[in-house]
Amino acid sequence: MGSGEVRVLPVPGASVVARAHAKVNLALRVGGLRPDRSHELVTVFEAVSLPEDVRASPSRGLECAVTGEGAEHVPVDERNLAVRAALLLAERAGVPPRVRLDITKTVPVAGGMAGGSADAAAALVACDALWGTGLGREDLLALGGELGADVPFALLGGTAVGTGRGEQVVPALARGERSWVLALSASGLSTPAVYGELDRRRGEAGRAAAGAALDVDETAVHELLQALRAGDAAAVGAALVNDLQEPALALAPHLATTLQVGLEAGAVAALVSGSGPTTAFLVDGREQGLAVAVALAASGAAADVRRVTGPVHGARVVDVGR
Numbered sequence: 001m002g003s004g005e006v007r008v009l010p011v012p013g014a015s016v017v018a019r020a021h022a023k024v025n026l027a028l029r030v031g032g033l034r035p036d037r038s039h040e041l042v043t044v045f046e047a048v049s050l051p052e053d054v055r056a057s058p059s060r061g062l063e064c065a066v067t068g069e070g071a072e073h074v075p076v077d078e079r080n081l082a083v084r085a086a087l088l089l090a091e092r093a094g095v096p097p098r099v100r101l102d103i104t105k106t107v108p109v110a111g112g113m114a115g116g117s118a119d120a121a122a123a124l125v126a127c128d129a130l131w132g133t134g135l136g137r138e139d140l141l142a143l144g145g146e147l148g149a150d151v152p153f154a155l156l157g158g159t160a161v162g163t164g165r166g167e168q169v170v171p172a173l174a175r176g177e178r179s180w181v182l183a184l185s186a187s188g189l190s191t192p193a194v195y196g197e198l199d200r201r202r203g204e205a206g207r208a209a210a211g212a213a214l215d216v217d218e219t220a221v222h223e224l225l226q227a228l229r230a231g232d233a234a235a236v237g238a239a240l241v242n243d244l245q246e247p248a249l250a251l252a253p254h255l256a257t258t259l260q261v262g263l264e265a266g267a268v269a270a271l272v273s274g275s276g277p278t279t280a281f282l283v284d285g286r287e288q289g290l291a292v293a294v295a296l297a298a299s300g301a302a303a304d305v306r307r308v309t310g311p312v313h314g315a316r317v318v319d320v321g322r
């Protein structure tokens with residue numbers, strides 16, 4: 001058990017707070033379309049220090065409230081991924097779905113950083129503790145995979161390789177801590193739209209070729225994993241790759257300027273985070289991070305900036321109280 005983690009005691013009637021984090025895809029290679037219409041992926045996730053907290057409290061029914069970053073854009077009914085997580089867990093565990101979920105967001109909505117997935121992961125962990133369902137990590141990972149491709153990684157945290165739809169996750173050996181500057185956008189991008197744009201750009205031939213073999217070009221991923229094992233920041237920077245970057249730039253052309261501004265301010269490397277529109281800048285130390293953040297904010301190339309570090313932990317209980 002790491003520092004800061006709280007052992008859950010079965011206190012009847014107590015509320016439970018679980019925390020999960022945003023992610024950046026250090027590598028995202030997209031292969032062909034699968035029969036379920038999602039894409040075959042090989043990706044390397046890293047959890048970064050933008051937390052999402054979900055408090056699960058005893059209630060007569062299922063209630064949800066959202067506060068924090070972009071809360072006004074987040075549904076509180078069954079469209080909310082955390083609500084769906086609670087319902088799925090209750091159904092599988094055979095318990096009534098009685099819980100109030102209070103979500104505190106710091107991850108931008110529809111930003112490509114899997115904020116909703118973090119909420120789902122935190123809700124699974126919090127409700128599991130609240131209801132004493134006692135599901136194992138493997139069970140929760142499987143439920144997470146049913147909720148969305150990014151949810152199992154939000155449960156696991158750290159640095160990890162994702163395959164399949166991205167939901168098959170295994171921890172990756174990674175040395176040291178990385179510092180990032182995140183440039184936020186004023187509006188979000190739809191994940192299906194970005195994948196759709198990739199398909200459109202690849203065209204019929206590219207889709208068929210990729211689809212036939214479900215092949216993903218993994219070379220860059222191996223280079224990245226080697227650089228992470230060695231803790232070599234420059235090599236990590238050189239190996240960052242995202243197949244969704246070009247389609248995201250096609251849908252949000254201003255992101256090209258954002259990437260350029262951060263690189264000119266000295267960032268080691270830059271890429272679009274997942275399906276965007278958040279862009280992530282790998283920086284070497286505090287001073288460089290500050291210079292990049294200031295340049296992005298001052299130029300107007302980012303609606304807002306955040307300085308974060310990774311890797312951080314996956315979904316876990318951080319507080320138990322009344």
Ligand SMILES: C[C@](O)(CO)[C@H](O)COP(=O)(O)OP(=O)(O)OC[C@H]1O[C@@H](n2ccc(N)nc2=O)[C@H](O)[C@@H]1O
Nearest residue numbers: 037038039041148149150151165166191192195274275
């Ligand atoms: C862009 C990433 O965040 C990178 O980690 C993920 O691939 C998206 O993960 P997510 O939002 O949890 O994805 P899901 O909720 O499972 O699916 C949302 C939509 O993304 C697309 N999708 C997602 C995962 C995948 N392997 N192929 C896809 O094509 C599909 O259009 C799907 O309808």
Ligand SMILES: Nc1ncnc2c1ncn2[C@@H]1O[C@H](COP(=O)(O)OP(=O)(O)OP(=O)(O)O)[C@@H](O)[C@H]1O
Nearest residue numbers: 080081109110111112113114115116117119150191
């Ligand atoms: N708990 C939640 N938090 C945020 N959005 C949610 C949540 N539940 C459902 N949604 C809906 O899902 C959409 C995308 O959410 P999210 O913020 O997770 O996007 P994202 O970070 O781009 O996801 P990903 O990186 O996994 O593709 C939102 O526009 C919102 O309508």
